[in-house]
Amino acid sequence: MFLAVWKAECLRLLRSPFFLLFSLAMPMGFYFLFAGLNGPDTTIGGTTWGAYSLMSMTAFSLIGTAVSQFGIRLAYERRDGWMRLMRMTPLPTGVYVAGKIASTLIVNLAVVAILFPAAAFAYGLTLTASQWALCAAWLWLGSAPFLAMGALLGALKNADAAIGVGNALLMGMAIFGGLWMPMESLPSWMQTVGALLPAHHYASGAWSVLAGGLPGAKEWLVLLGYGAGFMVLSAYVYRRQEAM
Helix, strand or coil: HHHHHHHHHHHHHHHHHHHHHHHHHHHHHHHHHHHHCCCCCEEEHHHHHHHHHHHHHHHHHHHHHHHHHHHHHHHHHHHHCCCHHHHCCCHHHHHHHHHHHHHHHHHHHHHHHHHHHHHHHHHHCCCCCHHHHHHHHHHHHHHHHHHHHHHHHHHCCHHHHHHHHHHHHHHHHHHHHCCCCHHHCCHHHHHHHHCCCCCHHHHHHHHHCCCCCCCCCCHHHHHHHHHHHHHHHHHHHHHHHCCC
C-alpha cells in the first residue's frame, strides 16, 4: 500500500503545474535575478555569490514544496473529504501521509538535480565534486523537517486559512532566514528573529560546505529539534482528529 501511494504521489507532483511554477520556475527565476544583480563572481561568505545564492534558492524551493505542494494540498484533501474516505479503507492514515512525504522527498531530489546543473552551466560554478555532493545531500535530507511542518499545516481544518498561513511561513522564513538576502544586510532585530528559524540553519549548512567546512552541530540540532517537534505535534493532532 505504501509503494502504491508513493508512486501515485510522485506522478501527481511531477505533472502538477503548481509544482513546476513554485518549486522550479520561481526559485530558478529568483536565482538568476539575485545572482545577476549582485554578480555571480562577487565574493561572499568564502565563496561566490553564484554558489551562495544557488544554495539559498534551492533551500527556498524545497521549503516551498513542503509548504505548498505537500502541506496546503493535504489541507485541501482533508476539506474535500479525502482523508475521511481513507479512514474507510484498509489504508491507515499514517501510511498515506508517510507515502506523500516519501514521494515529496523523491521529487525534492529531482529539484536539486535540475537546479544545480542549470546554475553550474549558466555561471560556470567551480565547486569540487565533494562540495556538490555534500550540498545536495544536506539540502535533500534537511528538507525532511519542513515536510513535518507541512504535515502540521495540513492538519488545519480551514484549507483556505492553510494557504495564508503557509505563504506567511514561506515568505517569513525566506526573508528573515536570509534566503533572499544575506542576514548581515538585515536590521539587527530581523537577524535575531532569523537566527531562531530553521530556514536559516538549513541554508547555513550548505553555505558552510561552500566555505570549505561542514554543517555544524548547531545546524543539525536545530533541524532535528524542529523536525521532531513538528512530527510530535502532527501525530498528536491527527490522532485527536481521528478520534473525533
